[in-house]
Amino acid sequence: MKIHQLSLFLENKPSQLMEPCRLLAESSIDIRTLTLADTEKFGILRLIVSNWEKASRLLQDAGYVVNVTEVVAVEVPDRPGGLAHLLGVFENTGTNIEYMYAFTFGRGETAVLIFRFDNPDAAIERLQAAGVNVVGSSEVYGRIEK
Amino acid sequence: MTDVPDDLSLEIHPASVPDYMQVPQMRELQLGRLRSTVRRAYLHVELYRRRMDELNVKPEDMHTLADVTRLPFTVKNDLRDTYPFGLFASPLQDVVRLHASSGTTGKPIVVAYTQHDLGVWTDAMVRTLSSCGLGCGDIIQNAYGYGLFTGGLGAHYGAEALGATVIPISGGNTDRQIMVMKDFNVTAICCTPTYFLHLLDRAADMGIDIRKLPLRVGVFGAEPWSDSMRHRIEAAGGIKAYDIYGLSEITGPGVGSECRCQAGLHVFEDHFYPEIIDPDSGRSLPEGEEGELVVTTLSKHAMPMLRYRTRDISAFVPGPCACGRTLRRIKRISRRSDDMVIIRGVNVFPSQVESALLAVEGTLPHYQILLTRQEGLDQMEIHVEVTPAVFSDKVGAIEKLQTKLAQSLYQTLGLRVDVRLVAPQTLKRSEGKAQRVVDRRLET
Numbered sequence: 001m002k003i004h005q006l007s008l009f010l011e012n013k014p015s016q017l018m019e020p021c022r023l024l025a026e027s028s029i030d031i032r033t034l035t036l037a038d039t040e041k042f043g044i045l046r047l048i049v050s051n052w053e054k055a056s057r058l059l060q061d062a063g064y065v066v067n068v069t070e071v072v073a074v075e076v077p078d079r080p081g082g083l084a085h086l087l088g089v090f091e092n093t094g095t096n097i098e099y100m101y102a103f104t105f106g107r108g109e110t111a112v113l114i115f116r117f118d119n120p121d122a123a124i125e126r127l128q129a130a131g132v133n134v135v136g137s138s139e140v141y142g143r144i145e146k
Numbered sequence: 147m148t149d150v151p152d153d154l155s156l157e158i159h160p161a162s163v164p165d166y167m168q169v170p171q172m173r174e175l176q177l178g179r180l181r182s183t184v185r186r187a188y189l190h191v192e193l194y195r196r197r198m199d200e201l202n203v204k205p206e207d208m209h210t211l212a213d214v215t216r217l218p219f220t221v222k223n224d225l226r227d228t229y230p231f232g233l234f235a236s237p238l239q240d241v242v243r244l245h246a247s248s249g250t251t252g253k254p255i256v257v258a259y260t261q262h263d264l265g266v267w268t269d270a271m272v273r274t275l276s277s278c279g280l281g282c283g284d285i286i287q288n289a290y291g292y293g294l295f296t297g298g299l300g301a302h303y304g305a306e307a308l309g310a311t312v313i314p315i316s317g318g319n320t321d322r323q324i325m326v327m328k329d330f331n332v333t334a335i336c337c338t339p340t341y342f343l344h345l346l347d348r349a350a351d352m353g354i355d356i357r358k359l360p361l362r363v364g365v366f367g368a369e370p371w372s373d374s375m376r377h378r379i380e381a382a383g384g385i386k387a388y389d390i391y392g393l394s395e396i397t398g399p400g401v402g403s404e405c406r407c408q409a410g411l412h413v414f415e416d417h418f419y420p421e422i423i424d425p426d427s428g429r430s431l432p433e434g435e436e437g438e439l440v441v442t443t444l445s446k447h448a449m450p451m452l453r454y455r456t457r458d459i460s461a462f463v464p465g466p467c468a469c470g471r472t473l474r475r476i477k478r479i480s481r482r483s484d485d486m487v488i489i490r491g492v493n494v495f496p497s498q499v500e501s502a503l504l505a506v507e508g509t510l511p512h513y514q515i516l517l518t519r520q521e522g523l524d525q526m527e528i529h530v531e532v533t534p535a536v537f538s539d540k541v542g543a544i545e546k547l548q549t550k551l552a553q554s555l556y557q558t559l560g561l562r563v564d565v566r567l568v569a570p571q572t573l574k575r576s577e578g579k580a581q582r583v584v585d586r587r588l589e590t
Binding site: 005011044046 | 533534537538539540541544545548566567568569570571572
């Protein structure tokens with residue numbers, strides 16, 4: 001039930017962001033969503049792509065240091081309160097959220113939230129127990145191929 | 147009889163007379179001193195005796211100066227290995243001064259002087275300052291560091307014996323340096339060239355034009371500096387900027403100095419016998435060819451040094467010098483044979499950087515040392531490639547790594563350095579020796 005997210009180290013200088021994106025585009029690998037964490041001196045580019053193993057190999061061969069992290073994707077109603085309700089599941093449970101980001105498929109009334117938890121398996125159990133729809137990789141990637 | 151050029155006869159300090167000695171006389175003097183130095187070292191220093199025995203060389207085998215090449219080399223590690231007093235040829239009670247290197251890791255290099263040795267050192271420094279056009283009546287601001295570092299006290303004793311008025315201001319506190327320079331009508335300053343540039347900047351900020359002051363000479367050493375830097379210093383400071391050379395293992399400052407011609411440094415070779423060797427093969431090189439400078443002390447008692455490899459790259463400058471000195475000249479030192487760099491007066495080896503990085507990561511990443519000069523001060527930045535082992539998905543973890551690396555480097559080098567993590571494969575790989583150090587300071 002976990003999604004494989006790729007992370008890349010980027011120096012804070014021109015064309016660092018462009019190069020990996022161009023590389024993926026040339027191999028027809030689609031980026032489902034991404035987020036860029038930045039500091040003054042460097043950034044970490046986190047990507048969810050259509051074929052993570054292929055993308056990982058491609059980027060490593062090109063000299064990138066690629067990290068693969070298991071993250072959890074959750075589908076929530078795309079309306080006010082959607083996120084707050086979801087976060088309520090974790091209130092008072094001591095669950096640590098490292099970071100999160102979101103995207104939609106552009107149709108329907110749901111949004112997908114990507115979470116990095118310290119303990120993804122425990123988080124998944126909690127979410128499912130609360131009736132939240134934890135989305136698997138085939139669904140996340142699958143919806144890319146219309 | 148020494149043959150002193152007529153036009154200079156009024157300007158020569160008595161101590162400088164040997165600078166003008168006829169060459170055959172000098173060689174005879176050197177041979178006699180070499181023999182007694184080698185004898186002294188063999189008799190009293192276990193390391194030299196052992197090494198010479200291994201090579202089957204005895205002090206009596208020094209028949210000509212060329213026989214010096216039969217002696218084994220001495221290297222910096224020998225001083226570390228015999229720390230603290232293992233290379234002394236005099237009993238400790240005859241040693242009246244100890245100095246040590248400014249190294250912050252491991253054991254420092256310890257050097258020793260008898261009363262006689264201080265006399266030799268002072269003699270060399272008087273001749274150095276004299277060679278830079280200084281004498282009685284000059285007011286000399288000595289901004290070399292006083293303490294275990296040989297620069298401060300070396301220049302001090304020399305300037306005092308010269309008969310000049312000495313201000314033992316030592317290093318730092320630039321505002322006060324400028325105030326003293328102005329208020330005391332200083333005519334000469336002794337310091338590192340980069341410190342002088344820093345002082346010029348600060349004076350400019352304060353609205354003081356150094357060119358308008360009585361300052362006319364700078365005696366600069368302790369680090370390599372380029373001709374373009376010299377021109378900048380001379381123009382901005384309104385002074386003549388002279389290069390001097392020395393190293394603690396030999397005596398401190400005073401091994402060699404430029405003269406008014408600024409065309410190479412005269413080595414005070416009646417005290418310090420120079421050779422230029424191929425750093426890889428150890429063979430002596432013909433005059434004019436570049437190689438590693440090797441020095442044998444001829445006059446020192448407490449710590450004679452036989453064929454000490456300085457790791458500095460130079461060459462003999464052939465031909466006579468217009469100043470009239472017959473002392474052989476060496477080219478200004480521009481680089482080292484071992485990648486050591488000097489930053490803000492501190493010696494830094496790439497190997498130290500490596501051990502600092504290794505201590506944090508467990509393996510050695512590709513790295514590069516980048517040296518720049520900002521506002522007159524040396525800055526060091528270490529570029530470290532990110533490796534799979536240390537790359538984390540978490541920003542905090544990477545920042546922590548950066549901090550840890552900087553801390554480890556500070557502990558090892560004693561210097562605050564910037565750590566910049568760079569993308570993998572971005573540091574140039576080379577087939578031969580990796581270019582560990584990119585030094586942009588001399589470009590300024």
